[in-house]
Amino acid sequence: MSILSDKTILERIRLQKDLIIEPLDDNDIQPCSIDLHLSEELKTIQGQQYNLKPYSYLVLEPGDFILGSTREYVVIPDDLVAVVDGKSSLGRLGITAHVTAGYIDAGFHGNITLEIANLSDEPFRLQKDMPIAQIVFHTLTSPVNRPYGSSGLNSHYQNSKGTILSKKKDEKN
Template identity: 25%
Template structure:
């Protein structure tokens, strides 16, 4: 069940939900923070996702304290949200883009809209420009919202800890170290 505005405000007031940003009715309003990671100017043509060095080669230099950024047509960039969030156990979230941004051709969170119950940290916002024009983005701009919901059963049993999720030190994918102990080498079997 999705939480309405009254339930969200109650969670904040009671200290169950830590959120320093604005609410947009019943949702947490996500704005762009001061950390941005563009994709590399000349990324590799092919990347083996079992090799973290190859994944890292897809990214440009992380920008901290940026003032404006041009998201080019057909480009992807990663942004930290302006405010960290701490969800209580038993409450998860769904990230959705603002329709105003979608009508410009900007997508938010290509395929990772779920925020796990008990998440504590800074959300990374993936923005892709599918529109006909380059778009200038600035810190503090509202771009998405998080709708909260109750999680039932054993999913809400304990605290949520994950080495990569919500970490303020990186924005890019850490797929390889999470799922592979070493890069897969063709011709070798595990």
């Protein structure tokens, strides 16, 4: 596997049109990643919803955890896999944007749900459209036979719109 450069990312988006990131601002294209932004919808793991309006914010207290999603809708082609991770500037403040599950399979379509936690000892303000994460693309040795969303794969989050709660059923230990 190799990581796509900014040049190749732009070729895949603009020429091949098989990689989709919408909306996309050219200023968000980094040397080997694309910055992603926080959408307006946040949810607790129990499903309580918060909507960030323009010029408003939600304070994430130390130790708090909340689900959010990317403003961007992403389509990953069958020959790429993506990894989503937090921005280093937020990590240095103790804010994680993707606690786990940062791997985005080939064939995924949708908004990416983020697991946001405040690991610091200071409150932090989450604002709509703030840069919250980055996505890196890796080429596969060949296109996958069964992309995410294929029949029989149990792809719970295909075509996700907004912040999606866990689809894992309650299990007893």
